[in-house]
Amino acid sequence: MAQADSGQSVQERPLSPHIQIYSNQINMLMSIVHRITGGALYFGTLLLAWWLIAAATGPSYFDFVSGLFGSILGKIILFGYTWALMHHMLGGVRHLIWDTGRGFGLGTVRLFGWLSLFCSIILTAAIWFVATNA
Amino acid sequence: MSMRTPLKTVRHLGSAKEGTDHFWKQRVTAVANIVLVTGLVWLVVSLVGADHATVKAAISNPLVALGLLMLVLSGIIHMRLGMQVIIEDYIHGEGSKIVLLMLNTFFTIVVGFACVFAVLKLSFGA
Numbered sequence: 001m002a003q004a005d006s007g008q009s010v011q012e013r014p015l016s017p018h019i020q021i022y023s024n025q026i027n028m029l030m031s032i033v034h035r036i037t038g039g040a041l042y043f044g045t046l047l048l049a050w051w052l053i054a055a056a057t058g059p060s061y062f063d064f065v066s067g068l069f070g071s072i073l074g075k076i077i078l079f080g081y082t083w084a085l086m087h088h089m090l091g092g093v094r095h096l097i098w099d100t101g102r103g104f105g106l107g108t109v110r111l112f113g114w115l116s117l118f119c120s121i122i123l124t125a126a127i128w129f130v131a132t133n134a
Numbered sequence: 135m136s137m138r139t140p141l142k143t144v145r146h147l148g149s150a151k152e153g154t155d156h157f158w159k160q161r162v163t164a165v166a167n168i169v170l171v172t173g174l175v176w177l178v179v180s181l182v183g184a185d186h187a188t189v190k191a192a193i194s195n196p197l198v199a200l201g202l203l204m205l206v207l208s209g210i211i212h213m214r215l216g217m218q219v220i221i222e223d224y225i226h227g228e229g230s231k232i233v234l235l236m237l238n239t240f241f242t243i244v245v246g247f248a249c250v251f252a253v254l255k256l257s258f259g260a
Contacts, residue, residue, distance in 0.1 A: 038216045045209065048174075049245050052202075052252035055193060056259070059186035070183070085171060092164045099161065131179045 026113035034091035037084040087120035163212035170205035210246035
């Protein structure tokens with residue numbers, strides 16, 4: 001403490017390494033995607049609100065909004081919304097497992113990362129298959 | 135000699151006096167959202183291409199309406215906590231951070247109340 005006070009405090013201190021220092025790893029990428037999907041879903045709730053308000057407004061406005069959601073652009077956005085929802089949910093389940101103190105082995109962490117990516121794609125495809133073929 | 139009493143250790147509330155409140159609410163709503171979001175996906179998938187009368191009838195079903203209301207409540211708490219962390223991580227200016235944290239609260243409440251109003255109107259409205 002005494003040393004730090006005697007003029008050495010202006011010296012550049014080493015900073016802890018940030019993400020650009022590390023090579024890409026699946027768990028790191030999934031962590032970043034978890035935050036991005038969370039942010040996207042945050043604003044995506046506007047779509048849910050819009051849909052509910054349209055239904056509460058009346059048939060003609062509902063048909064208009066329903067048409068927008070059913071357009072190509074609407075479908076692309078809703079497809080992305082579905083995937084973001086599934087990925088964020090599976091990433092969240094991963095975190096809930098980690099909260100119990102389990103699953104911190106290197107192999108398990110990697111497996112969770114790949115599983116959350118793989119299963120989110122499968123779930124999204126399954127939802128859209130049912131939605132378009134029912 | 136430490137002047138601290140054991141009470142501090144017992145309470146475990148830390149300097150912000152909130153303890154694990156943020157962490158715990160994020161987890162509780164996360165678990166609730168797994169169930170409620172699954173219900174929402176099921177509802178939306180079952181209503182693809184449906185006309186207004188069908189959608190209105192489906193949402194005004196008491197169980198569906200209750201599920202949606204609980205999803206909105208759990209969802210906006212979860213959203214607000216999550217966005218709060220993002221803001222605190224990336225926004226370092228004290229003023230802009232406070233403004234954004236306020237906007238975060240306003241946004242989630244506005245979206246939440248709009249959804250609740252719509253569901254109630256569909257349930258009780260003519």
